[in-house]
Amino acid sequence: MPAVFCWLIFSVWHALALAETSTPEVAPLEMPVIPAKASQVGKPAEAETVETLPEVTVQEKKQKTPETGINPTLPVTTITSEQLQRAQPSNIFDAVRAVPGVSISGGPRPSGMTFGIRGYVDNEDVLVKVDGVPKGFEKYRMGGTFIEPELLKSIEVQRGPQIASGSGSLGGTVNATTKNAEDFLKPGQKYGGKAKFGYGNNSDEYSRSYLLYARPDERVDILYNYSNRQANNMTLGDGSKLQSSAIESISHLLKISVFPTEDLQLVTSVVKFDDTGLQPYDATGGQPGFFGNVVRSVDDLTWSETVNYDPEHPWINFKGTIGAGHTHLEDLIGQGAPFNSTFNPLQRQCRGTVNTTNPADSTTCRGDLTDTYEYKTDTVDLSNRAQFVARDDWALSLLAGYQYNASEREITRFYENQNTAMQALYPKGFNASAPPGRKSFHAIYLQPSLALGSFTLIPGYRQDRYQVEAAGGTLALLAPYGQASTIKFKQETWSLGLAYDAFAKNSPDKLTFYSNYGQGFRPPLIDEYFTQGPFSRCLTQFMRTSGPASQICGDLYQPQRSETTEAGVSYQTPHLFNSNVWFSGKLNFYHTYTSHLLTSLREDANGKIVQDGWERRNGVEVESFMQYRGWYLRGAYSRISGDIDTGLVSAPLYTAPGNALNIQLGAVLSEAVDLNISYRKVSDRDILLSGDGSRLSPYRFGTQQGYALWNAGARWQASKQVTFRLIGENLNNTLYRLDGTMGGLGMYGQGRNVKFQVELTY
Template structure:
């Protein structure tokens, strides 16, 4: 497929239509959000109101990050419908899981930079939440906009910005933070400074965290769970009065901590692991006032993630590094054609992954040195058919080339299309229903294709360059409801409901074989299983008043290997979160609780892995929190996690969660 075959129809389509006032809907999003107390989201590559989105989107804003005293990915996503964290609770193994899919099946971005590392038993991305402004999570396949890996969904991290930290016309300001958590005796300190001169703003932030090993609800210490991390953020923003904007960001994370060779497991050799992640981005925007055609975003980025582990007993040293360089350019045009309003999102994404593995200074066949080049072109059109009806059509084409050099050069190539169609209808004021069909894919990653060497004594990895991409077909029905003044003049009700079925062909799994009579005896390799089917329901409801709020989040998921007629591994348990708080606005005080009700998870596939998670008992866990402004510039956060000191384990993990934990945090803003 030649590139021009995709570009020419798109360019012709754009030239045939005329810029119109359709852009007023998106241009006024921020004003509408303020008037309706709604949330503006951008994860779907265009600015829109959360209540108008035709996909389930969750937002974790700066207030939630601060109030939750968020320390890691598990804190960040805890309680969101359809979202869990796998691999924990050791922080160097945490991975976001959406609808039971993880390990490369979720696209993760930081300020537009892809985070593509995939190594079993390790985390995918590392950052300190104190450096974040907000996080948006899109649940469900999204390869039409984001290409390979977006089978489960997309996580979009946005770092802090100097203009968001500074109040009014202030030219200088900052924030200092001290925190403590009792369970692991963790101390946290952070300083953020920001300044601006004219149209230029600068921000610098650094966070330091140290902790001991944590204890579970039975008082059992989890070995090698201590942490010692340093994180830093530098950002420069140029925001002139005209149509241009430019931002340069550098994010750095370093963790020097003890762990296991297999960090997500309770057993295994002890290792001292240095994790270093650096992400640099330059983002340019062009959005002329009053223009319906131009709302351009371009991002150039480099992500470098290196893991350096030294085994304590043997002295063996394993080094794994993935460097991703990329360019992401897209534009949103609001146009009128044949009497209909069109909102077009279109662009190109280019990135290269370079993987390097060493064992004791020599090439590591378990993380073979290899590279991947990806070119993606996409076009999506949202057609507004009157005030109530909208149809969204889109497609993306990806060309992927993967290669590894050993005795000779091994190469794999994939060409993939990802179409999508959605119809949404406004049933009532504030109530929108949608039905969607989306195809998505995940190309085999470099390790799955080219891994070799010893897996464990007596068992050897086999490379499998014949792997096919996973291909998903998702059908979904959803409702978004935002209602104001339901019972009082100052209340608000927000609700989301999603019902979906995601059928995945050629699902990839690691297959470990023991003794047998064939050539695959005592080997491990990645293989395409027959078919997988994921079905689920997600719900989110929140009612707000000036004096209190109440909410409920919940999800139910079933995953099956259709070919083997058995459950898929790694499926989270059914859960419901109930939460609420009472507010005293005149005293700037808020106190509340969260209650998680999690069902038993015993739908597990048969396995010969002695460390595979067995059935996870159901549990109930209660948290309490208090937020108080001691002074206009001084904020106190208090929380007690796992109040009743329950011993529990999440179904996707092998290690128990921490027991009772007191959190306290003081933040001073100046």
């Protein structure tokens, strides 16, 4: 049994023993109330005339509560700003890798990585938000999370659907929050800046970032950050190079906060990311270059405006976010090396668009192929938490919200020579296998919270109304058959949370038993609704007699649904075993049943169209944190197992990651020096080698070997202006693979990498 389990078992035993032997607490001294409003983060301090109180001597020094990032009753983990600073991750995926239940699929470039949560590994199963704006898009085997960790203040990982996080995320949600100027300004400081330079020896990576921050007035907070990373192909654990893994990215962050009053905060955030380079077309697959390579350029922009309004009234605690995202992505596919593309194979008689054997021929030579993708997202997210009753014996509050999101995509495919016969397959650039379209939803949710003594009851209700619309050339494919080009549906989901606190509310020790139930769903993609061609589920091979004549599935699809039940216990104490060890830990068990698998749509033996596939997951997640003075120990363990039934055949849940154990030990030796070392152990996992689960193509399984990694880091603040960092990744130089998307063999991960960084603060 892993060490993390032992910590938690001993902690619960200690907590129960403490409950039996605890002595009555001494009532605290009553102090005069200062007539000033409680301070809030980001609000300007105002000079007030207050009565000077007599000096009070405190015998026992109170230990500062550490930020563990562990939610006591929900499957939510937050990567804090302090953790990000210590780890200095190369990308957002490295930052969350140690969260229980989380795996990273695809790779090795950030554009090819996707989050996997509890065995849900499709890019569409995990919702990613940056400052409240959803990110990501529909593209064959490609990630869509473009954000440098250098810009982030914190990352919250929600495992499983949460009622306020948004719809369509069966696996969960990753919420990234960017930095503020107040995170860097020292007391009394109005202006400041920081420059950071880094080098990583594995791929000769050079990175630099420049940060400017200011608070010229009490009511204005400004921050700008520029980051640039350049790297060659990665070196693997066996010394070989991973082709097409070089990185060339630039990112910007502009954030302006305005405080018109102490109750109101307005925050504008603009994040821009640019990336270019030779990359695999199949960015998340297990074998780089399976469909050849492309020169891919990404221009990604996210804008958000957030309003926080928290007056004295207990019924009002409002937060509103409006925002938009725009991604321009272009894939240039040439002929021959290094492209080796199956979409644009080499024409030996051609030099670009010129036929060298017959220069008069203007229709044979295709030249380069360019795929262009335009994605636009608009979002509105409004919520308010009202506290109706707040007494010692009972409390009642209500979280209510409204959400709107619309995502639109335009896709074109053009050969350099548009007179070729191949271009005729894509009239006006329309590719029926990647149709354009628009998807939008409106949603409302209500989540009351009732606390009665030691018990807390939190039910929830959410309603989503979706509309998915075909566009472009798809309309001409549907019209001859009278098939609908707009699909509308409504989904209702429910949740229920129960918690029991074993100790009194004013006790420093917290022992909580809890159980949660939640429903979720994932709507079909535009690709699934309106694709015509080899990727459609409505080809004659799946639907011999009852399928649509257009071979476009349309509204035959049902949304994929899930139900999750979990139970667990969490414990927190500032004095573990009557010592000065601060401890927080949680043990969580869950079961998830997913029905109406989108991949199971087909015609059965009776000619009826069905979607009866299902998945079943069982898992355990453990998190713990211990701190003694300057020393800390963080641990996490997760295990996932399950089954899948396609309606035709049953098999192990091949998308489940290997069991994972993560341990990090660190020490803050002084204000100037801190050290940390981490260990990650991942077990073997089942993988899908071939087959689609049909009778003609049965599944064929294999095993992807597990691995163990050691990382370490050190920080030395030579002066108030100069800080040095040394980070070692994969110090044992292990040759290992990340998880593969769709349950297949994963790409190789990076070998040993030693990074050196220097920070100059002004």
